[in-house]
Amino acid sequence: MPEADALRRLPRWAELPDLELYMDQVLGLVARSLEPFPGFDEKGLTAAMVNNYVKLGALPPPVKKRYRREHVARLIILCLMKSSFPISAIARLLEGVQTRHSPEEVYSIFCERFEAAVAETAAAPDEAGDSPYAAVLLAALRAQAERALALRMFGAAFPEREAEKN
DSSP states (O other), X not given: OOHHHHTOOOOOGGGSOSXXXXXXXXXXXXXXXXXXXXXXXXXXXXXXXXXXXXXXXXXXXXXXXXXXXXXXXXXXXXXXXXXXXXXXXXXXXXXXHHTTSOHHHHHHHHHHHHHHHHHHHHHHHHHHOSOHHHHHHXXXXXXXXXXXXXXXXXXXXXXXXXXXXX
């Protein structure tokens, strides 16, 4: 794995600020946290997006326009997963996980599994051979197959939400 990939690490729960933040502080913190990850949307995270996530119930409302550690952790998860799932599906999935785990545990599990997936994916070009085209094709096919599997598993776990598969 290239050395630059070793630096790709999400901030852990204890590293997230344990104080209330205003919107612009949250946006900056999330952008800095996700900067090393190419899957993070180029537009980043905007205030309008955060407000929509609150309206959709994917993010708890701020208290007196201030956001806590739980908000930042949830926003990091939403930003990294939104290219694979609709926001409402991510929210439902996280609700299900939080019936068994605290927000801190959910975020820790997410960080560990996300970083493991990044490391595994970074090793994939070695399996494709010498051609960069073959490596790109293999990565794209794996992404499609993994997304299809995740959507099918989501439908089985939440049959009442089958329509959210896009």
